[in-house]
Amino acid sequence: SAVISQKPSRDICQRGTSLTIQCQVDSQVTMMFWYRQQPGQSLTLIATANQGSEATYESGFVIDKFPISRPNLTFSTLTVSNMSPEDSSIYLCSASTSGSNLYGYTFGSGTRLTVV
Amino acid sequence: GQQLNQSPQSMFIQEGEDVSMNCTSSSIFNTWLWYKQDPGEGPVLLIALYKAGELTSNGRLTAQFGITRKDSFLNISASIPSDVGIYFCAGQSNQGGKLIFGQGTELSVKP
Numbered sequence: 001s002a003v004i005s006q007k008p009s010r011d012i013c014q015r016g017t018s019l020t021i022q023c024q025v026d027s028q029v030t031m032m033f034w035y036r037q038q039p040g041q042s043l044t045l046i047a048t049a050n051q052g053s054e055a056t057y058e059s060g061f062v063i064d065k066f067p068i069s070r071p072n073l074t075f076s077t078l079t080v081s082n083m084s085p086e087d088s089s090i091y092l093c094s095a096s097t098s099g100s101n102l103y104g105y106t107f108g109s110g111t112r113l114t115v116v
Numbered sequence: 117g118q119q120l121n122q123s124p125q126s127m128f129i130q131e132g133e134d135v136s137m138n139c140t141s142s143s144i145f146n147t148w149l150w151y152k153q154d155p156g157e158g159p160v161l162l163i164a165l166y167k168a169g170e171l172t173s174n175g176r177l178t179a180q181f182g183i184t185r186k187d188s189f190l191n192i193s194a195s196i197p198s199d200v201g202i203y204f205c206a207g208q209s210n211q212g213g214k215l216i217f218g219q220g221t222e223l224s225v226k227p
Contacts, residue, residue, distance in 0.1 A: 043215075109156070109158045
């Protein structure tokens with residue numbers, strides 16, 4: 001299955017600033033997704049990163065707050081804009097992969113963001 | 117929107133015991149996935165189920181896709197300390213579509 005590298009792995013940021021998270025996949029993938037995992041919670045989908053077109057956002061998430069790029073089939077970025085302490089979470093990139101008998105989704109290790 | 121109810125929320129068991137957790141939904145899913153997440157890591161896919169009634173094993177793990185397509189369970193046999201972590205179910209309505217995650221089951225194994 002594909003290997004996903006995400007960076008930074010963690011960061012502490014001042015409120016009002018923005019952070020861009022990078023996601024690199026070691027092979028071309030069809031679908032890439034961005035999730036948020038708040039402390040002690042499950043994963044919530046932010047958006048689907050579409051190659052060559054605007055991302056598709058889930059209810060409660062907007063492009064101005066979480067702009068996403070996907071310039072090719074192996075790379076995507078998520079920016080968390082104008083951060084507040086409520087944005088402190090783990091942000092996870094995932095991609096659809098196929099391999100052996102498991103057609104599912106692979107996740108990166110996540111970016112642990114703390115906003116102070 | 118679609119929701120998955122995962123239970124139990126947490127489990128404390130003795131090494132060697134078997135474990136069972138399940139997910140139910142009010143909606144139909146065409147794929148069920150089970151993940152494990154260790155602290156500081158992203159979820160790792162354990163088992164994927166694609167057909168109603170399917171029973172699939174991966175080592176000591178066994179999972180089933182419910183006949184109604186609205187539920188799934190995961191069994192872990194003869195638990196060991198490295199089984200500790202948070203287990204998530206996830207449902208997918210169509211291939212390549214987004215995943216909906218359950219709330220997670222936190223497993224603790226006492227040696």
